[in-house]
Amino acid sequence: MGTSASPAFDTEILRQGIEGHNADTLLSLYADDAEVRVVDRNTQPSHPLIKHGRNEISEMLNDIYGREMTHKLEQCVVQGDHVAFTESCEYPDGVKVLASSMMSLRDGKIVDQTLIQAWDE
Numbered sequence: 001m002g003t004s005a006s007p008a009f010d011t012e013i014l015r016q017g018i019e020g021h022n023a024d025t026l027l028s029l030y031a032d033d034a035e036v037r038v039v040d041r042n043t044q045p046s047h048p049l050i051k052h053g054r055n056e057i058s059e060m061l062n063d064i065y066g067r068e069m070t071h072k073l074e075q076c077v078v079q080g081d082h083v084a085f086t087e088s089c090e091y092p093d094g095v096k097v098l099a100s101s102m103m104s105l106r107d108g109k110i111v112d113q114t115l116i117q118a119w120d121e
Contacts, residue, residue: 007108009083015073018087023061030057031109040117048114068092081105095120 010029017026036051038060043049051057065071069091076085082104089097099117103110 009078009105009108009110011076011078011083014076014083014085017065018071018073021065021071023058023065026061026065027054027058029110030054031106031111034109034111034113036060036113036115038115038117040119041121069097083110 013025013029016022017029032054033052034054034057036057038049038051039045051060069089071087071089074086074088076083082102084100084102087099087101089099091097097117097119099115101113101115103114104112
């Protein structure tokens with residue numbers, strides 16, 4: 001009896017979505033009931049920004065990847081049902097953003113993501 005493996009998380013789709021500014025590509029990686037928590041200077045750990053489900057996550061991704069800035073997937077590690085990655089971004093005026101995400105997967109799709117970000121001020 002063979003054990004069927006879970007579908008693999010596609011890190012190349014993650015890279016294409018981030019570096020290609022394609023929110024729809026990125027959204028394809030999320031489960032319907034996914035939750036994203038964002039922690040930064042404005043939404044601190046005790047009061048993170050929380051997005052529930054693909055509709056709210058889609059709005060957030062469209063906002064981020066619709067901006068005039070560069071995005072680069074720096075590192076990505078997949079271990080079982082967990083993915084960690086760092087992303088660097090830069091606005092045309094030189095302001096830099098660094099984001100780090102830790103995600104949990106179910107059947108190869110993101111169900112839970114905590115994103116911590118910081119930017120030049």
